[in-house]
Amino acid sequence: MELAKGVTVHSISTAAPTPRMAPDAPFAADMDYADAARTHRDFARRAVQYCLNQGIRQFVDLGSGIPTVGTVHEVAQYHQPEARVVYVDSDPAAVVHSKAMFTGNERVAMVLGDLREPERLLANTEVRQQLDLGKPLAIFAVAVLHFIPDSDDLGGALAAYRDAIAPGSHMVISHGSEYVAPMWSDDARSIHPLVPRTTQQVAGLLAGFDLVEPGVVPIQQWRPESPVPTGPAPVRSYAAVARRP
Ligand SMILES: C[S@@+](CC[C@H](N)C(=O)[O-])C[C@H]1O[C@@H](n2cnc3c(N)ncnc32)[C@H](O)[C@@H]1O
Incomplete structure (x- = not known):
């Protein structure tokens, strides 16, 4: 989805199930971008509130994209004005847009960076200015890890974050499911x-963390605020929150 020249939004939307689907699996054939984006935002909001309830006041949002409404700092600072947030994205356009939106908020930073480089990111001056790595923090990776292949050692990167952060820190992820067609690999605009x-693969990414209940679940089922309708529902994405022991 192109919002403006040079500004691309990466979507996990899809039009049809893939041959990978089990015959009786719930599927995501009717998925659309706006709905998917809302679902991930809603999960992120619930996860921010969960982390705040655990006493966490500092957040890193990896692959933050172009901020819309209900961003991590909006939710966190609404409840806890002292909360600090560092956004990270590898897309320079997202960084420019974000910086413009965060002007004047001294407890928010936007960093151009690649989540596959944890040591470099955590050594970044702005990250160090905003965050105290000696205290628990929450790392969000919402709707982004499904852009990183195993061959890029995603597991190693997440393990490096785990080892660098204080006990009691949390990792928050949402991730496209195996029932989502990889249509973006065919899209010339997709980088x-x-x-x-x-x-199981998503749980594997969180090795060495303790999964918070209810574990890795369809995204709508992660601590919903109201009952989730029963019956077959599209499993587009999974979500999980895990605690560093
Ligand atoms: C689908 S958007 C998700 C944005 C936001 N997290 C949300 O839920 O609305 C994915 C974002 O991840 C960013 N991204 C992709 N690969 C990345 C990487 N290796 N490091 C940092 N950001 C990355 C893209 O530039 C894009 O802004």
Whole structure:
């Protein structure tokens, strides 16, 4: 989806199930971008509130994209004005847009960076100015890890974050499911082909963390605020929150 010249939004939307689907699996055939984006934002909001309830006041949002409404700092600072947030994205356009929106908020920073380089990111001056790595923080990776193939050692990167952050810190992820067609790999505008993963694979990314209940679940089922309708529902994405022991 192109919003303006040079500004691309990477979507996990899809038009049809893939041959990878189990015959009786719930599927995501009717998925659309706006709905998917809302679902991930809603999960992120619930996860921010969960982390605040655990006493966390500092956040890193990896692959933050172009901020819309209900961003991590909006939710966190609404409840806890002292909360600090560092956004990270590898897209220079997202960084420019974000910086313009955060002007004047001294507890928010926007960093151009690649989540696959944890040591470099965590050594970044702005990150160090905003965050105290000796205290628990929450790292969000919402709707982004499915753009990183295993061959880029995503597991190693997440393990490096885990080892660098204080006990009691949290990792928050949402991830495209195996039922989502990798249509973006066929889209000439996509610079990040989609890498869907199963619940087991998503759980594997969180090795060494303790999964917070209810574990890796369809995204709507992660601590919903109101009952989630029962029956077959599209499993487009999984979500999980995990605690560093
Ligand atoms: C689908 S958007 C998700 C944006 C936001 N997290 C949300 O839920 O609305 C994915 C974002 O991840 C960014 N991204 C992709 N690969 C990345 C990487 N290796 N490091 C940092 N950001 C990355 C893209 O530039 C894009 O802005």
